[in-house]
Amino acid sequence: MKEKISFKNDYSEGAHPRILELLAQTNLQQEPGYGYDSLSEQAKAAILRFLNDQETPIYFVAGGTQANLLVISHLLKPYESIIAAESGHIHVHETGAIEATGHKINTVPQSNGKLTPDNILKVISLHTDEHMVKPAMLYISQTTELGSIYSKEELQELSDLCKEHNLKLFIDGARMAAALSSDQHQLRLNDIAQYADVFYIGVTKNAGLLGEAIVFPNAQLAEGFSYSLKQKGALMAKGRILGAQFLALFEDDLYFELGKHANQQAMRIATALEDAGFRFALQPESNQLFPILPHQVIERLLEDFEFYVWEKLDAGESIVRIVTSWATNPTDVDRFIAKINGLKTKQVSQG
Amino acid sequence: MKEKISFKNDYSEGAHPRILELLAQTNLQQEPGYGYDSLSEQAKAAILRFLNDQETPIYFVAGGTQANLLVISHLLKPYESIIAAESGHIHVHETGAIEATGHKINTVPQSNGKLTPDNILKVISLHTDEHMVKPAMLYISQTTELGSIYSKEELQELSDLCKEHNLKLFIDGARMAAALSSDQHQLRLNDIAQYADVFYIGVTKNAGLLGEAIVFPNAQLAEGFSYSLKQKGALMAKGRILGAQFLALFEDDLYFELGKHANQQAMRIATALEDAGFRFALQPESNQLFPILPHQVIERLLEDFEFYVWEKLDAGESIVRIVTSWATNPTDVDRFIAKINGLKTKQVSQG
Amino acid sequence: MKEKISFKNDYSEGAHPRILELLAQTNLQQEPGYGYDSLSEQAKAAILRFLNDQETPIYFVAGGTQANLLVISHLLKPYESIIAAESGHIHVHETGAIEATGHKINTVPQSNGKLTPDNILKVISLHTDEHMVKPAMLYISQTTELGSIYSKEELQELSDLCKEHNLKLFIDGARMAAALSSDQHQLRLNDIAQYADVFYIGVTKNAGLLGEAIVFPNAQLAEGFSYSLKQKGALMAKGRILGAQFLALFEDDLYFELGKHANQQAMRIATALEDAGFRFALQPESNQLFPILPHQVIERLLEDFEFYVWEKLDAGESIVRIVTSWATNPTDVDRFIAKINGLKTKQVSQG
Amino acid sequence: MKEKISFKNDYSEGAHPRILELLAQTNLQQEPGYGYDSLSEQAKAAILRFLNDQETPIYFVAGGTQANLLVISHLLKPYESIIAAESGHIHVHETGAIEATGHKINTVPQSNGKLTPDNILKVISLHTDEHMVKPAMLYISQTTELGSIYSKEELQELSDLCKEHNLKLFIDGARMAAALSSDQHQLRLNDIAQYADVFYIGVTKNAGLLGEAIVFPNAQLAEGFSYSLKQKGALMAKGRILGAQFLALFEDDLYFELGKHANQQAMRIATALEDAGFRFALQPESNQLFPILPHQVIERLLEDFEFYVWEKLDAGESIVRIVTSWATNPTDVDRFIAKINGLKTKQVSQG
Structure with missing residues (x-):
């Protein structure tokens, strides 16, 4: 049976070769443990090159759910x-990780995967006394779980709203x-730093073996964040692994x-789908990408490719999710x- | 300044080269995420070769504190x-990780780093009603935090005690x-599986970059442990990293x-110290190793080597901790x- | 200024006089603490008269939020x-009490204040793997937060659904x-016991000073529930206070x-409002009661009475909440x- | 069988009659719920008469464990x-209530039931980095669990130590x-307010049916404490019950x-025991009181009285605990x- 090409997600492959090389080169260096190694230090310096404020604290952890539960439990x-979109990863796909640290998520309807000021203000206006939780943080994902992107203007607007209502923006x-x-x-990275109180930069889905850099x-x-790291089991004995990922990816523009x-x-695929009339x-x-495809088309594509059928719609169509990554081979x-073009031609010739 | 040789701990170096090779070889294989990758599957099979019961569930996580908080919060x-020694890692050096999941640790005095049945029974006999927590698990470390080892007989005795008093042995x-x-x-590994309800095998301190295999x-x-993994932020997207560590170390006897x-x-050093009269x-x-050394000796050793001064004693002596590892160079x-011999000779000649 | 008559809630007054009498009569009896007093024992027996199973465990606690967080954290x-309606008290009005014990609430849209099997099944069908929480309990309120009542048939249906999907019904x-x-x-009370795995009987809103009887x-x-009581701060030293409430209310049909x-x-008011065309x-x-009233009418009523304006609607109307209680004076x-009749007459005469 | 007189504890009886009278008098007053009732307001004013700072925030809750877990989880x-004595109630007799809110208790040996600066400093000096929790609060009980009392000088010393080491004193x-x-x-009460950052005044063990007044x-x-109250299930719908206890006890010097x-x-009993040579x-x-009595004497006393045998000593003696209360009848x-005198005489005559 031939191996199908997977467009299921962006973490199917290992790491960019430069990361593995760096790990190998530095392998027998004796380094201090628990994040005080020289690789982590250099990695922080590398990231800081993209930020204006050179005193910005940075911490490395292994994964996204870990980063989310750490930041939220540390600050609330x-x-x-915390306010999040109904489609927010912390609400839907983290097995109650945030609630397990004791905090409620106030969900608001998303629009194009994004939170809007109106919906956020509704939540704030409903929470007025001690019989309800007190919203104190806003969680957004960039890109969102649905692949959309907050523009500078949208980020500015959310940041202003947060400041006005005493919410931290995460x-x-x-x-x-x-x-x-x-x-x-x-x-640019420094734009994110302008708007957010705290954010993180993931590499697991962009060429790292593991790792999120939490930036404050x-x-x-x-203050005290290293205590939270240790308490939640996130402080790695060999911090060098995390350091190596970020050093390799940020010492130049590789990331x-x-x-x-x-x-x-992704855009090449999107254009082809649009040209094909989808x-x-x-x-x-x-x-x-979240194209809407007829079930016939989906079936034919699944013969050679792997991707998720996201949501079944009426009338013989479904939304599918197609994901590309740093490792996506252009020939694939x-x-x-x-x-797709073959299917189109066939449809045309059938028509 | 010359680099000193470190005997501070067993996680100063990276990984055994075979692990890095395996990561490199399999790097571009497309693998499922979140622990369903083929490397993790093979790694589990490799560990099972050392166990009698081939249905034993095994899960991989990144670190020891994570393993501890996961197992304890999952089962209590x-x-x-949970009952632990006063010197137990979960009590002393995990920033309240266990308490952060809601559970009290009942501490008992250690003897040679180990828990004794008598001390455990005292705790059990004191906890009789709903005004006190209900001890339901026993935590021991093998080797202990002080480098001592529970013998088969001691493990059997603790296991029996646990069964009698309805404690899980971790x-x-x-x-x-x-x-x-x-x-x-x-x-042997299967002995541990005989006595424990659940245990883990760490590789971070024995040639892995990261990783503990939790064995049930x-x-x-x-049951439901994969949910706990995800909730506590321990489920790695690229489970292959963990799989690779254990596969390389357990496919033969390397570990x-x-x-x-x-x-x-360590024994070579111990013998030398004993011979020198310490x-x-x-x-x-x-x-x-925890030798007791005069401060003069410690000073001289620290000129060329790094290690921790563990506890200051009276009369000009301290306990120091000297740790060797998989990577310790015999010439070091x-x-x-x-x-040491030089110091001894000097002392003799001075005497 | 004249005192207005309040229809704001059902906990504005103290207790039924019989409760105060019982407290006074037994005041100087020396009683064991922490729920082992004779009043609590008699109160349990009094409640059991209404149940078929005489071995049903019963525990008394001070309030509803306490009961909710205790039961849920004890069992999950x-x-x-836990699945609850969007209007469920645990979701809306308990300051994240359930999340503070570590558990997520999966909310479903309510219909007439109630949960429907269809909406519950949707939640269950979405929660299929370890990336999401595992629903294990269903929370309903009887009467609901909106004053509606689940019929026997509806309770049977929910109970069947819970059994089929391995949910506890609370x-x-x-x-x-x-x-x-x-x-x-x-x-009848025994019907509730037929359908629920665990439920509680509140007296705070029906003539008690405080108290909910949690029935299993x-x-x-x-098993172990008394430990949970103590741990969550719910075990009262003088359990006799709780015992007295339930004994006075359940030794006959007073409750x-x-x-x-x-x-x-309430029905008298409802009929009058209906007759007046609302x-x-x-x-x-x-x-x-949740009548929809024109703002003019609301204004006039608020001259002499107190009640909550629940939700502003369009077109000059609002939903208001009018609550009666055990202490409501028929002359009020x-x-x-x-x-109301005066307003109607006026409207008619104006018409 | 004759009823024995109990010296087991100080919460065997109900309440001082004045409390019951106040509850009865105000029973049918319509009052706001959740602590905003006029009785609670008056009760706060009554307590403030004993404090210098008239802006001191005061909150009423039902019990001691509840007060402890609320204050600690709110502030850490x-x-x-939190640092506490090994004999501290939060460590020994609250079923892990503090740990259930996520916090570790650092225990120190007690001396006469009390914490000493030396022992506290030892704990502080051991907790220096992120691998250990960060002590941020000191918990003492006044009187202690063993009936001893911190003097003004001792309180001053602990308060100074706390300020120096950035610990809150509770x-x-x-x-x-x-x-x-x-x-x-x-x-005096105002002395306590001078030394403590937060403390509470219990009435359950001194004539109230229930209640602790938490004073800041x-x-x-x-700030935000009312949210914590609600979240932990401690906000009573009919706050008037709590208000009535404190109003009756603090409107004059009754408490x-x-x-x-x-x-x-207690002193009368102590003197008699001392005179009898114990x-x-x-x-x-x-x-x-914690007298040491021969088993023969204990047996004879238990014929007519109830009290706890606290700890068995060698040589035929035990420590017993004898407790008096507001309700202790002098004739008892x-x-x-x-x-006791009878036993003494008998011993003498036997001698």
Whole structure:
């Protein structure tokens, strides 16, 4: 049986070769444990090159759910809650990780995967006394779980709203690479640092074996964070593994280049689908595409490719999710496009 | 300034080269995420070769504190507690990780780093009604935090006591390699599985970059454990990293050979110290040594070597901790022994 | 300024005089503490008279939020969740009490204040793997937060659904008196015990100073519950206070008679409002009424009475909440009805 | 069988009659719920008469364990711990209530039931990095669990130590009445407010049916406390019950007079025991006595009285605990003394 090409997600492969090389090169260096190793130190310096404030505290952890539960439990008082979209990863796909640290998530309807000021203000206006939790933080994902991207203007607006209502703004950047490599939005890492009180930069979905860098532009919020890391089981004895990922990806522009590659391959697919006359559930912006395809088309594509059927619609159609990554081979995309064109031609010739 | 040789701990170096090779070889294989990758599957099979019961559930996580908080919070009811030694890692060095999941640790005095049935029974006999927590689990470390090793007889006795008093027996194996490679004790992995309800095998301190394999000889206790993994932020997207560590170390006897190497180098140092007339706070059994040295001797050793001064005693002496590892270079041990002998000779000639 | 008559809630007054008398009579009896007093024992026996199974475990606690957090945290594993209506008290009005014990609430849209099997099944069908919490309990309120009542048939249906999907059924009975005293539904306490795994009977809103009796028809679920009581701060040193409430109310039919009184006074108001041509947001069934009134009418009523304006609607109308209780004076209801009739007459004469 | 007189504890009886009278008098007043009732308001004003700072925030809750878990979880960050004596109620007799809110208790050996600066400093000096919890609060009980009393000087010393080391000082006053009514110590409520950041005044053990008044001399620590109350299930719908207890006891000196009565009756017993030649495990200071008695004597006393045998000693002796209260009848004390004298005479005549 031939191996199918997978567009299921952006963490199917290992790591960019430079990371493995760096691990090998430094393997027998004796290093201090628990994050005080020289690789982590250099990795922090490498990230800081992209930020204005050189005193910004940075911590490395292994994964996204870990980063989310750490930041939220570190910053909220017991009776404080966090506002998130109904489609937010912390609400839907983290097995109650946030609630397990004692905090309620106030969900608001999403629009194109994003939170809107109106919906946030509704939640705030409902929470007025001690019989309800006190919203104290806003959680957004950039890119969102649905592949959409908050523009600078949208981020500014949310940031202003947060300041006015005394909410901390926390940005989940598991797919930050895709957001910062979009042609439509000229976003840079330092922009994110302008708007967020705390955010993280994920590499697991962009060429790292593991790792999220938690960044505190609001530096005083980081006080005691190393204690939280240890308490929640997130402080790695050999911090060098995490350091190596970020050092290799941020000592030059590799992280952003790989993000751009993923986006470009996605756009090639998106264009082919559009040309073939298919609609999208969400406008393509990054490395996650949500085209609406007839079941016949889906069946034919699944003969050679793997991807998720996201949501069944009426009338013989479904939304599917197609994901590209840093490792997506352009020739695999060629094949996918050829297949689509083949189907189109066939439809035309049948028509 | 010359680099000093470190005997501070057993996690100063990276990984055994075979692990890095395996990661490199399999790097571009497309694998399912979240622990369903083929490397993890093979790694589990490799570990099972050392166990009798081939249905034993095994899960991989990144670190020891994570393993501890996961197992304990997964298995205890809210009002149940865990009994541990006053020197137990979960009590002393995990920033309240267990309490953060809601559970009290009932501490008992240790004897040679170990828990004794008498001390455990005292705790049990004191906890009789609903005004106190209900002890439901026993935590021991093998090797202990002080480098001592529970013998088969001691493990049998604790296991019997646990069964009689309805306690689950949980063995922290962050340094299991050292325990299973001791000449004094003919312990095998399957012995541990005989006595424990749940235990873990750490590789971070024996040649892995990261990783603990949580093993449930009492298989029904594993029910729902994958949910706990995800909730506590321990489920890695690229489970292949963990799989690779255990596959490389357990597909043959590498894990045990490396443990033996660490122990042997420690014994060489222990013998040299004994020959030089020094006493030990604890009888040397594994890769952690706790000699009692005069401050003058400590000063001289610290000129060339790094290690922790553990506890200051009266009369110009301190307990120091010297740790060897899978990566300890025998020629570095030669140098350490030469230094000791040099000091001895000097003392003799001064005498 | 004249004192206005309050229809704001059913806990504005103290207790039925018989409770105060019983407290006074037994005041200087020396009694064991922490729930082992003779009053609590007699109170349990009094409640058991209304149940078939005489071995049903019963525990007394001070309040409803306490009862909710106790039952839920006692019965759920860390990664398990509870399903509740969006209007459920545990979701909306308990300051994240359930999440503070570590558990997520899966909310479903309510219909007439109630949960429907269809909506519950949707939640269950979405929660299929370890990336999401595992629903393990269903929470309903009887009467609901909106004053509606689950019929026997609806309870049977929910109970069947719970058994089929391995959910425990938990019924919040803060206003159980109103539900068991409805003319439309011939529900008895033993019916509730038939359907629920665990439920509680509140007296705070029906003539007690404080108190909820937590009842475990599924007796094995009560194992260790006294430990949970103590741990969560719910075990009162002078359990006699709680015992006295339930003994006075359940040694005969007083609890149910007082519930009936509250319902009857509410129905008198409801009839008057209907006769006056007003609609209801929810069909009146118990002691909570939700009529839709023009703002003019509301203003006039607020001159003499107190009640909550629940939700502003368009077109000059609002939903208001009018609550009667065991202590509602029929002559106060007479006045309210007279006021309504006066307004109607005026409207008619103006018309 | 004749009823024995109980000296087992100070919560065997109900309440002082004035409390029941106040509840009856105000029973049908319509009052706002959840602590905003006029009785609670008056009760706060009554307590403030004994404090210098009239802006001191005060909250009423039902019990001591509830007060402890509320204050501690409200004030500590997730990774912060509380220091307490090994004999501290929160450590020994609260079923892990504090740990259930996520916090570790650092225990230190007690001396006469009290914490000493030396022992506290040892704990502080050991907790230096993120691998251990960060002690941030000190918990003491006044009177202590063993009936001893911190003097003004001792309180000053602990308060200074706390300020120096950035610890909040929290005083558990479940038996504050006994401490403030001691002849040996001229302590007043305002003294406690001088030293503590937060403390509570218990009435359950001094004439109330239930209730602890949590007082925040460090007012800013009370921010958001009403949210914590609700979240932990401690906000009573009918706050009037709590208000009535404190109003009746603090509108004049009743609380202190009743405390004095309990102490005086204890001192009468203590003197009789001393005169009879018996020693004490702890010097009698308040309403809890810990005499050391021969088993023969204990047996004879248990014929007519109830009390706890606290700890078996060698040589045919045990420590027993004898407790008096606001409700102790002096004639019952007469009988106890007569019995002791009878035993003494008998011993003498036997001698």
